[in-house]
Amino acid sequence: MRIPIQVSAESAEPMYHQIEVQLRSLIWSGRLPEGTLLPSIREFAQELGCSIITIRRVYQDLENEGLLRTRQGTGTFVAAVGASERERYRVDAVIEAFRAAIETAKQVQCSREETIAIFERCLNQWMPRDAAKDGEEGGERE
Structure with missing residues (x-):
């Protein structure tokens, strides 16, 4: 599944912040419903043209907020949002x-x-x- 996120290297905002804000918005708006499997860190980084570290940070931040959950060996999923x-x-x-x-x-x-x-x-x-x-x-x- 392609996640509709746009990043710009010319933006004053750090790339991780651009991705995190857009991904959070997709989750909160319901455009990425509960249970949606996100791309692997490596796949997502390649798709967006950024580093694996950037995507790992985004996933960790959103997991800490309770918006994502990771199952070892299975992947990262959108968590339930009330x-x-x-x-x-x-x-x-x-x-x-x-x-x-x-x-x-x-x-x-x-x-x-x-x-x-x-x-x-x-x-x-x-x-x-x-x-x-x-x-x-x-x-x-x-």
Whole structure:
């Protein structure tokens, strides 16, 4: 199974952090459900063009968080994530994104009213009312 993770050597973020953040998000969002077998450390490192040490660190960090479990001789699997934890993660992720957007608005000296207008314009563009009614996610449209 190919895990949809994108890494960039040009990013200011360390490669292990890029991988860990994306893998954590895939697990919390349910896109990698409980019991999913992840690639071996060696396979994943080769696929992403990074070192085995990088993937080992990601797997260990996520295992320490309880998101992964490793069975000797069998592999590394996505652990069970409770519905309440998943919901909390979803809400916290959106709150963090809003916090970052508000910080940016303050840095470029947008007023509260301008910020609300920009938010509503973006909401209408990327999450129109019809899509919300249909249960469609307002994901990545351009």
